[in-house]
Amino acid sequence: MTASKSDPDRALFADELRAMRKHRGWTRDELGARINFSGSTIGNIESGLRAPTRDQALLLDEAFETPGTFQRLEGRLRGVPFSSGFRPFHPFEADARTLRTFEHTIVPGLFQTRDYARVMMEGYPDTTELEVRDRVEGRMARQAILTREDPPPPPRVWAVLDQQVLFRDIGGPAVMFAQMEHLAELARRPRINIQVIPADRPHPGLLGAFVLAEMSEPPAILYLENALDGQTVEDPGVADAMSLMFDALRMEALTGSASLNLIEEAAQRWKEQTLP
Template identity: 40%
Template structure:
């Protein structure tokens, strides 16, 4: 059996799961062979999965969770691994988001998913037509798991520009909005997160054409994700990327400075009390 390898849990979903599995196994004092015997999988497979060299099946995750008495802590990571809760067209973006060293986003309607509270995300996702409660809950958990990238040891720089209308759109009710805006102002205190607000008084702006995210990756061309009412679009076509860079700069030029924006967010939170 190969010697244990210390994984960086922030290296990706498989590394994070492998790290959590090893932690749970060691908490009960079992070897890889003992765990393998109880879940009826091979010790080599347990080793491969703990070292993030092979993805686990849902059956494997369920058996480990039960055998180790993890009370669902391992199973809750399944959406992160399988991406089953995310539309197929969005899964490409999830990989890009994980690898990006810088993310820039413009959001004219909603708080971006990476900064949403669980209650706010649930209110947004349950509002989609034809979505069952079970589907919405899976999507909520998948969205929350994405937020891991902001708390890892090497988080991306996240530049956020919001329309002021986002602060006043009643998503989920007063308590949900208050907690969401309090969370937003707290997150904006991070040196890796910048939040600016475009004043509502400007009226029509370039940004009303829709939200988007620009991802910068080391050694790769910038990639953008454009939101739409149906399927989103992920592209690294230079003409699209350049056009969105120009649009983002134009929108950001109209936004309040960060310290003014944070004060606006705090004031808006109080209006929902």
Template identity: 40%
Template sequence: MPIPLDPDPTERPLAFLCAEMRKHRLRCDFTQDRLARIIQFSQSLVGFIERGERTPSQNFMQRYDDAVDAGGELVRLWAQLTRGASPRWFRDWLEVEQEAHTLHSWEPLYIPGLLQSEDYARVVICGEPGISVAQVDKAVTARMERQAIFQRPQPPMFRVLLDEGVLHRPIGGKKVMQRQLARLLEAVESPRIGIQIIPMALGVTTGLLGGFAIAQLPRSPDNVYIESATHGHVTDRPEDVEAIHARYDALRATAQPEHASIELIREAEKQWT
């Protein structure tokens, strides 16, 4: 039987990172379960990541590196793997998102990244003019690993407002949309995630110029993320934060209650089957 070769770090960077993680964990004589308790993530997530089925977040990787006393080696490998996966202007928000205890989001056009299925995310990302296949793959991986924040022992509260049109916009076709709406219904089973739909019939115009998000942080001012056609803007300027809070409150006042919103999602999912 041939001896398996170690993964090539240049050709298979994620496989190489996973192999190095396991090597350091075994050197410390840690089981996955023991390590998960130390870094305060679920054992299932540790397993997914070590098998290369999920890409770790920066917070996960730093805690893992510290726990196995890797001296920053694993964090450096992670940085090489994820470098360039997200636009530079979005990286500030990723750091804010990792620290937030509560997130609020408004999206008038599509499902927010934290709740996107992989197929849906791929179609959305492919819409960027001139993007290469390799860039799409890297960006999809980065978007999926963001969702690891919901695997924490203490995940953030996430409250989402969606325009009803999002449920009916044919992004990727019937199968992609059906799976995406099923993903939303699965997400709202968590008491930490809530989705409210704003009916199209109301003709609400607040927020139609673009999506935004609000992050509430421990012992820090709120931060907001504001989308535009070419890039996003992250700020904690009081006047900007106040303006976004006012828009969010106005939108939420027109939204359906959560139980009625879930029924709207269910009805839309049936239409895509």
């Protein structure tokens, strides 16, 4: 499945580009030469594997003599600052009664501080400063569900983290200290439970992170992390299997209070590294 099939805005851009190019009788290489990009780049945009940049949209409007058309379509993509794999999951996350999340490498997005999130976004290749800003703002906006007051109430969040999440240096000691302090504050909230699996315990969760969004009615919706783009899965059988996986991971984790102690200890260690 291409990315465009799960991202209607990217699919619209891809379809329009393909139709315009074929109408002109240009090959991908010929169009690429007109805007100073490779034919493979054009192919990736047309297949939905790659989102167009603002500059590419401007150049396409110039090449096709369509003032503003591709720029408006690209603007719609920037208006929703999430990956194409996560976009279908976002409304389910926003409406979920319960979220069950597992992370083995980094702090979950809903728990990240602004500085931590910014460092993460800056690590993606070919990402502009504007894209980093938009994605960080999008991540911060998602976190509003944790403190919302209007019905429905905030979701109950069950999070299991591998202890390596507390050790991995993202942005340096100051950023990590603030992140651990924030994680500890979240763990003290009544509707959020955070448990940590000790680093010396092997477990199947090391193969990948995931989130389960449980709605008012079954089935749960699953989001699977991967190195490319992530994947939203609406398959009851797969959701049930991952729910069992989550329960198994919780069995390997420390209790909530013991996990909070580990988080606070990690915060103290990062704090000590910030001292002159």
